[in-house]
Amino acid sequence: MKRLAQLKEEGLAKIEACRDLNVLQTLRVLYLGKKGPVQEVMKMMKELPKEDRPAFGQQVNEIKSLFASMIEERKQVLEEEAIQKQIESEKIDITLDGLKPVIGTIHPLMLVQQEIEDVFIGLGYTVADGPEVEMDLYNFERANIPKDHPARDMQDTFYINAEELLRTHTTAIQTRQLEKCAKEHALPIKVICPGKVYRRDDDDATHSHQFIQCEGLVIGKDIRLSDLKGTLLFLAQKMFGESRTIRFRPSYFQFTEPSVEVDVSCHVCGGKGCSVCKGTGWIEILGAGMVHPNVLEMAGIDSKEYSGFAFGIGIERVAMLKYGIQDIRNFYTNDIRFLKTFNRFE
Numbered sequence: 001m002k003r004l005a006q007l008k009e010e011g012l013a014k015i016e017a018c019r020d021l022n023v024l025q026t027l028r029v030l031y032l033g034k035k036g037p038v039q040e041v042m043k044m045m046k047e048l049p050k051e052d053r054p055a056f057g058q059q060v061n062e063i064k065s066l067f068a069s070m071i072e073e074r075k076q077v078l079e080e081e082a083i084q085k086q087i088e089s090e091k092i093d094i095t096l097d098g099l100k101p102v103i104g105t106i107h108p109l110m111l112v113q114q115e116i117e118d119v120f121i122g123l124g125y126t127v128a129d130g131p132e133v134e135m136d137l138y139n140f141e142r143a144n145i146p147k148d149h150p151a152r153d154m155q156d157t158f159y160i161n162a163e164e165l166l167r168t169h170t171t172a173i174q175t176r177q178l179e180k181c182a183k184e185h186a187l188p189i190k191v192i193c194p195g196k197v198y199r200r201d202d203d204d205a206t207h208s209h210q211f212i213q214c215e216g217l218v219i220g221k222d223i224r225l226s227d228l229k230g231t232l233l234f235l236a237q238k239m240f241g242e243s244r245t246i247r248f249r250p251s252y253f254q255f256t257e258p259s260v261e262v263d264v265s266c267h268v269c270g271g272k273g274c275s276v277c278k279g280t281g282w283i284e285i286l287g288a289g290m291v292h293p294n295v296l297e298m299a300g301i302d303s304k305e306y307s308g309f310a311f312g313i314g315i316e317r318v319a320m321l322k323y324g325i326q327d328i329r330n331f332y333t334n335d336i337r338f339l340k341t342f343n344r345f346e
């Protein structure tokens with residue numbers, strides 16, 4: 001009986017003190033399994049007088065079921081604790097600042113392109129697109145530059161085959177637009193056509209074999225050179241400042257007649273002469289002219305009824321002037337430090 005009391009006390013103390021589920025499992029095996037102190041005590045029953053045995057057996061069984069329920073109770077406590085511990089360790093402190101996602105910047109060339117688009121959309125133009133792998137037909141022939149014309153030398157390019165090439169200028173989009181609008185009887189036309197163009201050119205600080213142009217095209221009845229001048233003056237003032245003026249210089253393009261080279265008064269010195277305008281006070285920004293009758297006729301537009309103007313502007317050149325960038329290659333080398341300077345969000 002003494003041994004029984006000792007066993008009970010010892011067992012309950014161990015179960016009570018147990019802090020670990022694995023240890024508890026060992027205790028379970030020890031006290032409720034086939035070999036252990038409880039079984040040992042049970043064996044002692046043989047030594048007792050017969051009449052005492054049932055009471056003794058009953059007591060052992062009571063202790064055993066007490067152990068079982070105590071172990072079960074302990075198990076629940078420990079499991080609860082373990083879950084609590086896990087919750088604590090996985091707790092997220094939502095009061096901490098999150099990681100700031102890195103937001104990219106709009107490429108300076110896209111900024112300029114979008115700015116030009118905005119100016120013309122505001123004037124009622126639409127924006128048109130065309131393929132970069134272009135047909136000789138639209139890039140040259142329809143721009144009044146036949147196969148053997150020496151003007152092709154200035155715009156040598158990458159040929160895909162005898163009929164297809166990487167377009168050399170956005171004038172190819174212009175010739176497509178002329179044909180499309182003639183077919184659909186969608187005249188007058190007022191479009192701008194931005195896009196990448198390609199030429200066989202050595203890359204240096206001011207030249208690249210790939211660059212971006214934006215073509216402008218207006219066709220209607222009684223469109224004049226003065227309309228072109230007013231439009232380009234508006235563009236120059238929007239892009240370079242309200243006090244800018246422009247001037248036309250006679251030039252030659254196969255697809256326009258007459259043709260002009262357009263200069264804008266220098267936005268750095270205001271026209272006095274500085275290093276940016278090479279002392280002249282003027283900066284050349286684009287080529288333009290009145291669309292050649294041949295170009296209209298080839299597209300199926302009656303050149304006696306309709307006339308119009310066109311211009312082609314180099315986006316890189318405008319961006320370099322606007323932002324004071326010295327080397328055109330900065331646009332293409334993806335240097336984050338350079339690109340970040342155009343971050344509008346900081």
Ligand code: DAH
Nearest residue numbers: 169171287288289310311312
């Ligand atoms: N296509 C010419 C070039 O790439 C630029 C140009 C000049 C476009 C006059 C025009 C224009 O539409 O009228 O050099």
